[in-house]
Amino acid sequence: MSSMAAMPNTHDAGAEVSTVWLRVFLEVARHGSFTVAARTLGWTQSAVSRQIASLEAALDGGPLFDRLPRGVALTEAGRLLVPHAETVAAALHDARRELGALREAAGGRLRFGAFATADAALVPHALALFRARRPRVRVTREEGLTPALLDQLTAGHLDLAVVSTTGRAPLESYELHHLLDEPLYVAVPDGHPLAAHEGPVPLGHFADADWISGSARPEGTLLDAALRQGFRPRVAHVVGEWTAKQGYVAAGLGVTLVPALAAESVRPDITLLRVRDEGAPARAVYAATVRGRSLTPAASAFLDAVREATAKIPA
Amino acid sequence: MSSMAAMPNTHDAGAEVSTVWLRVFLEVARHGSFTVAARTLGWTQSAVSRQIASLEAALDGGPLFDRLPRGVALTEAGRLLVPHAETVAAALHDARRELGALREAAGGRLRFGAFATADAALVPHALALFRARRPRVRVTREEGLTPALLDQLTAGHLDLAVVSTTGRAPLESYELHHLLDEPLYVAVPDGHPLAAHEGPVPLGHFADADWISGSARPEGTLLDAALRQGFRPRVAHVVGEWTAKQGYVAAGLGVTLVPALAAESVRPDITLLRVRDEGAPARAVYAATVRGRSLTPAASAFLDAVREATAKIPA
DNA sequence: CTGCGGAGATGCGACAAGCGAATGTCTAGC
DNA sequence: GCTAGACATTCGCTTGTCGCATCTCCGCAG
Numbered sequence: 001m002s003s004m005a006a007m008p009n010t011h012d013a014g015a016e017v018s019t020v021w022l023r024v025f026l027e028v029a030r031h032g033s034f035t036v037a038a039r040t041l042g043w044t045q046s047a048v049s050r051q052i053a054s055l056e057a058a059l060d061g062g063p064l065f066d067r068l069p070r071g072v073a074l075t076e077a078g079r080l081l082v083p084h085a086e087t088v089a090a091a092l093h094d095a096r097r098e099l100g101a102l103r104e105a106a107g108g109r110l111r112f113g114a115f116a117t118a119d120a121a122l123v124p125h126a127l128a129l130f131r132a133r134r135p136r137v138r139v140t141r142e143e144g145l146t147p148a149l150l151d152q153l154t155a156g157h158l159d160l161a162v163v164s165t166t167g168r169a170p171l172e173s174y175e176l177h178h179l180l181d182e183p184l185y186v187a188v189p190d191g192h193p194l195a196a197h198e199g200p201v202p203l204g205h206f207a208d209a210d211w212i213s214g215s216a217r218p219e220g221t222l223l224d225a226a227l228r229q230g231f232r233p234r235v236a237h238v239v240g241e242w243t244a245k246q247g248y249v250a251a252g253l254g255v256t257l258v259p260a261l262a263a264e265s266v267r268p269d270i271t272l273l274r275v276r277d278e279g280a281p282a283r284a285v286y287a288a289t290v291r292g293r294s295l296t297p298a299a300s301a302f303l304d305a306v307r308e309a310t311a312k313i314p315a
Numbered sequence: 316m317s318s319m320a321a322m323p324n325t326h327d328a329g330a331e332v333s334t335v336w337l338r339v340f341l342e343v344a345r346h347g348s349f350t351v352a353a354r355t356l357g358w359t360q361s362a363v364s365r366q367i368a369s370l371e372a373a374l375d376g377g378p379l380f381d382r383l384p385r386g387v388a389l390t391e392a393g394r395l396l397v398p399h400a401e402t403v404a405a406a407l408h409d410a411r412r413e414l415g416a417l418r419e420a421a422g423g424r425l426r427f428g429a430f431a432t433a434d435a436a437l438v439p440h441a442l443a444l445f446r447a448r449r450p451r452v453r454v455t456r457e458e459g460l461t462p463a464l465l466d467q468l469t470a471g472h473l474d475l476a477v478v479s480t481t482g483r484a485p486l487e488s489y490e491l492h493h494l495l496d497e498p499l500y501v502a503v504p505d506g507h508p509l510a511a512h513e514g515p516v517p518l519g520h521f522a523d524a525d526w527i528s529g530s531a532r533p534e535g536t537l538l539d540a541a542l543r544q545g546f547r548p549r550v551a552h553v554v555g556e557w558t559a560k561q562g563y564v565a566a567g568l569g570v571t572l573v574p575a576l577a578a579e580s581v582r583p584d585i586t587l588l589r590v591r592d593e594g595a596p597a598r599a600v601y602a603a604t605v606r607g608r609s610l611t612p613a614a615s616a617f618l619d620a621v622r623e624a625t626a627k628i629p630a
Numbered sequence: 631c632t633g634c635g636g637a638g639a640t641g642c643g644a645c646a647a648g649c650g651a652a653t654g655t656c657t658a659g660c
Numbered sequence: 661g662c663t664a665g666a667c668a669t670t671c672g673c674t675t676g677t678c679g680c681a682t683c684t685c686c687g688c689a690g
Contacts, residue, residue: 016333016334016335016338017334017407018331018333018334019331019332019333019334019403020331023331033637033638034637034638035636035637035638043678043679044678044679044680045637045638045639046638046639046640046678046679046680046681047677047678047679048638049638049639049640050639050640050677050678051677053639054676054677059410059411059414060414060418061411061414061415061417061418062418062421062609062612063609066607066608066609067637067638067639067685068607068637068686069636069637069638069685069686069687070636070637070686070687071636071637071638072637072638073607075608075609076417076421077414077417077418080410080413080414080417081410081414084406084407084409084410084413085406085410087402087403087406088402088403088406088407091399091400091402091403091406092332092399092403094399095374095395095396095399095400096374096376098395098399099374099375099376099392099395099396100376102376102391102392102395103375103376103377103392106377106391107377292381292383292388293381293390294377294378294381294390297377348666348667349666349667350665350666350667358649358650359649359650359651360666360667360668361649361650361651361652361667361668361669361670362648362649362650363667364667364668364669365648365649365668365669366648368668369647369648382656382666382667382668383657383666383667384656384657384658384665384666384667385657385658385665385666386665386666386667387666387667
């Protein structure tokens with residue numbers, strides 16, 4: 001019993017107002033009766049009585065209703081409160097509605113991107129899983145190289161991107177969910193001198209080969225691995241399309257690098273030689289999202305699907 | 316264990332939203348931190364954390380904030396909610412402000428009316444009591460006959476009216492707080508034949524007298540009492556002002572009725588003769604308010620003052 | 631004038647919400 | 661790796677609010 005008297009909250013003018021009280025207030029004002037309002041709201045009359053009493057005490061503006069023998073009637077203060085209570089109710093209703101619409105739009109939508117070879121097996125499997133679980137989600141897919149996909153992520157045009165890294169430091173502003181480290185293969189035509197090579201072959205063996213690549217410069221592509229092995233590959237033909245690349249290789253015009261994800265889908269007259277990992281790992285594949293930005297439910301579900309699909313793919 | 320399973324409120328999308336949660340939400344949004352917002356609001360961090368969690372659960376629109384290592388940041392849903400939360404806060408603030416203003420205006424104001432002779436002693440006494448207790452209340456006074464005062468009450472221009480009834484049935488729509496039943500006196504000049512009459516004199520003794528009255532017709536005035544005694548008084552002079560009336564009487568031009576409330580303030584050369592109550596009571600004085608309309612605090616205090624003043628007046 | 635019925639107020643017991651304090655988890659920075 | 665900062669979680673307790681039953685007040689009908 002010390003001096004901490006804490007001032008009992010008798011007649012506290014700053015008391016908080018419950019939205020429940022306001023809803024009840026409006027209902028009572030509409031019907032002019034506590035009892036009817038109580039029935040409408042599914043409560044008892046005593047509850048409504050105390051709700052209004054609480055509201056009157058909290059607002060400290062005197063009675064809001066005159067208690068009459070046949071019901072109640074708004075006082076001047078009550079009439080003054082009505083429009084504000086309606087404003088509050090409308091604001092809450094609008095907020096709920098708009099949040100629902102947002103949830104519908106964001107939760108019912110998945111925008112993801114992936115680099116080309118991920119589309120060979122990983123993405124289709126993941127997408128099949130995802131569609132089975134979230135059939136109503138509208139999915140949009142974008143194809144592109146890793147840097148472009150990350151830009152799209154930052155710009156908010158994508159929810160998630162399946163990206164690869166050739167060993168460079170991943171950017172700090174992304175959340176990278178590691179999926180797998182994929183080994184590389186060199187695709188050579190049947191009959192190539194090294195076609196019968198046993199076990200992983202060092203990439204340096206192809207330092208003098210003609211290369212088929214999607215880009216004239218190796219930087220930023222799979223051929224970056226060649227640079228790390230100490231030689232600059234000679235790009236004999238720039239071919240973007242994977243099927244076309246295979247054609248060039250099969251015709252003996254050169255060799256090309258094939259990531260593991262695409263290894264399953266090579267034509268039979270081509271031999272894949274596993275590249276020996278020397279030093280840096282071949283290539284890591286991630287599902288990237290923006291760090292600190294919450295995932296939509298759809299993106300979260302797709303991330304799960306991608307992980308499960310990854311587990312099904314032979315590493 | 317019947318079918319009334321009542322669906323436990325897990326994940327109830329229709330849950331109510333507390334205004335406290337919204338206030339906390341805005342504070343967190345402003346500062347970008349639960350901890351800072353908690354300090355600002357005088358709560359603990361854990362409280363704020365649960366407030367936001369409750370709000371997110373109630374709105375069911377996903378997280379409102381992304382939890383980052385250095386604080387929090389609004390999500391899309393959170394950004395969407397901000398203006399609505401501000402609308403609610405503003406509406407509540409406005410309501411409080413306007414109610415305060417109303418309270419200030421209504422609580423600091425007293426509008427009352429009284430009939431003329433009540434101003435002789437009753438109203439001044441009551442007003443003195445009231446002003447001593449509520450010195451800051453602005454008082455406006457209106458003078459008028461009972462019917463006019465009642466009309467002003469109904470129209471909302473008066474908070475309270477001191478009215479009299481000559482025996483007619485009081486209207487149902489007013490709350491009549493009985494103050495006193497006042498006897499009537501007949502004012503006669505010194506030397507009048509009946510001036511020395513012992514005890515109450517029947518009004519019929521003045522059936523042939525010349526009357527001084529405020530109105531040519533007796534209906535609705537004090538002279539209504541004469542009608543109830545079975546004679547129609549001859550109004551010789553129509554004089555409204557009380558002082559002037561006394562002059563007329565002193566000059567021997569006629570007699571006039573004086574209600575008890577004005578009995579104290581007659582000039583010395585006039586004699587008052589108590590009228591004998593025969594049948595209906597002379598006149599009742601009430602403080603009238605509108606039935607079913609709540610009294611302002613000032614009106615309530617003034618009503619008390621009038622009652623106390625009544626007790627001090629000799630009946 | 632005396633019950634009767636309808637309307638709001640209130641006491642009571644029970645349950646749920648919400649608080650503070652202490653503790654756990656995660657991340658960044660040294 | 662350790663410390664510091666920030667949010668989440670658990671625990672015990674206070675406070676608020678419900679339903680139920682009851683009370684009071686008022687108008688109405690017999």
